[in-house]
Amino acid sequence: MHIAPNIAAKAQKIKFLILDVDGVLTDNRLYYSDSGEELKAFYTRDGHGMVMLKKSGVDIGIITGRTSKLVAKRCQDLKINHLYMGVPDKLPSFLELLATLKLAPEQIAYIGDDILDLPILKRIGFSITPADGEAEVKSRVDYVSNYIGGQGVVREVCEIIMRSQGTFQQHMDFYLRDLAE
Template sequence: MQIDANIAAKAQKIKFLILDVDGVLTDNRLYYSDDGIETKTFYTRDGHGMVMLKKSGVDIGIITGRKSQLVANRCRDLKIEHLYQGVPDKLPSFLDLVSKLGLELDEIGYVGDDILDLPILKRVGLSVTPADGEDEVKSRVDYVSKYIGGKGVVREVCEIIMRSQGTFQQHMDFYLRDLED
């Protein structure tokens, strides 16, 4: 993976990554059953990227405008403790999280796909949108992923951060290790 020097310099500083859900962790579609049950699809490689990133020492949070039990369940599965749901104006939740964490803005990365993400995207150290993010967002972020929402954008960002911080190889070494009899 070739990483632009400017993006790598920003990614080296990241201690906390915040993600939107719809259009970032999912394909931006909502599915409803006849009885009104909402479902979403999550990409497992994105999930594993988050697991590796957390093991590398970068924590993760989620701020989403919608509220659903499935997102809470996914966060529980991935051991994501910082979850803000049902917040269409995301900036107050972001500022609350920054205050709780005691981090500098350049130590925070954010991945968002729509204009409601712009108040956060313009404040963080590394701002990213998926390849299918809104044009108004694409023109205002540090990096436009080569992947669309729900299909690898989060994994790519996690790998960019880990590679820039020199922690990716430890995960490769773990999976490529020789097992002794």
């Protein structure tokens, strides 16, 4: 994976990754069953990327405009403790999180896909949107992913951060270890 030097410099500083849900962790579509139950599909490779990133020392949070039991369950499964749901104006939650974590804005990365994410995207150290993010967002972020929302954007960003910080190889070494010894 080639990482441009300017992107690697931004990613090296990251201590916390914030994610939007719809259009980032999911494919941006809402699914409902006949009974009205909301359904979402999460990409498992994104989930494993988050697990590796957390093991590498970069924590993760979610700020989403919608409220969903499915998102709460996914956060529980991935041990994501910083979850803000039902906040259409995401900036106050971001500022609260920043104060709680005692981090500088340049230590934060954020993946968002729509114009409601811009108030955060313009205030942080490393801003990212999926390949299918809104044009107004694409023109204002540091990095446009090679992947669309719900299909690998989070994994790609996790790997960019880990590779830039020199922590990715420890995960490869673990999976490539020789168990015959």
